[in-house]
Amino acid sequence: MADRIxxxxxxxxxRKASYNRALLRAAAEHAPxxxxxxxxxxxxxxxxxxxxxxAGDPPGVAAFKQAIRAADGVLIATPxxxxxxxGVTKNAVDWASRPASNAxxxxxxTGIIGASPGITGSARGQSQLRQAFEFTNxxxxxxxxxxxxxxxxxxxxxxxxxxxxxxxxxxAYLVAFADWxxxxxxxxx
Ligand SMILES: Cc1cc2nc3c(=O)[nH]c(=O)nc-3n(C[C@H](O)[C@H](O)[C@H](O)COP(=O)(O)O)c2cc1C
Numbered sequence: 001m002a003d004r005i006x007x008x009x010x011x012x013x014x015r016k017a018s019y020n021r022a023l024l025r026a027a028a029e030h031a032p033x034x035x036x037x038x039x040x041x042x043x044x045x046x047x048x049x050x051x052x053x054x055a056g057d058p059p060g061v062a063a064f065k066q067a068i069r070a071a072d073g074v075l076i077a078t079p080x081x082x083x084x085x086x087g088v089t090k091n092a093v094d095w096a097s098r099p100a101s102n103a104x105x106x107x108x109x110t111g112i113i114g115a116s117p118g119i120t121g122s123a124r125g126q127s128q129l130r131q132a133f134e135f136t137n138x139x140x141x142x143x144x145x146x147x148x149x150x151x152x153x154x155x156x157x158x159x160x161x162x163x164x165x166x167x168x169x170x171x172a173y174l175v176a177f178a179d180w181x182x183x184x185x186x187x188x189x
Pocket of ligand 1: 122
């Protein structure tokens with residue numbers, strides 16, 4: 001399909017039962033026609049180290065960067081840790097921001113979503129992540145925002161999204177994100 005949009009999604013949590021991984025799976029499930037989300041697992045992306053990078057990207061990093069380059073857009077589901085971006089999310093962004101002259105994230109349409117058992121639904125973590133995208137020159141969608149608060153009530157024990165309101169909002173978010181990616185893709189053509 002000519003209008004098909006390929007999105008690379010990753011969650012900033014390595015936890016098997018992560019709400020943010022569950023949210024990404026739900027996004028893949030609820031994506032509108034033409035939007036395809038592939039979830040990338042960050043298990044094999046080590047902590048950023050300039051010496052390691054100088055010797056050549058480790059396989060997990062090379063695969064991550066390649067997946068971003070091949071995608072039309074990137075969707076990140078991030079938790080919030082101590083009112084900020086967790087290291088797992090930020091570390092992945094840091095690798096993908098290199099080399100600065102030809103970064104996989106540069107001019108890439110991106111979307112941020114997130115989930116937390118708390119009442120702010122990862123708002124501060126998302127907000128801080130936006131700042132990083134100023135430096136990487138990524139095109140981060142300004143609105144809508146998707147803040148899944150009280151996440152433990154929105155997913156079942158298997159990590160399936162069971163809250164109708166959240167599912168409806170997620171679908172609306174993804175329609176907006178598809179439009180955002182299309183808009184920027186058209187601008188580049
Ligand atoms: C070190 C640490 C700090 C946390 N800080 C916050 C926080 O600032 N705000 C918040 O809403 N939740 C906070 N939490 C709770 C996380 O939102 C919760 O553990 C969540 O399930 C993590 O996302 P995940 O389920 O995708 O792994 C924190 C958890 C940890 C482990």
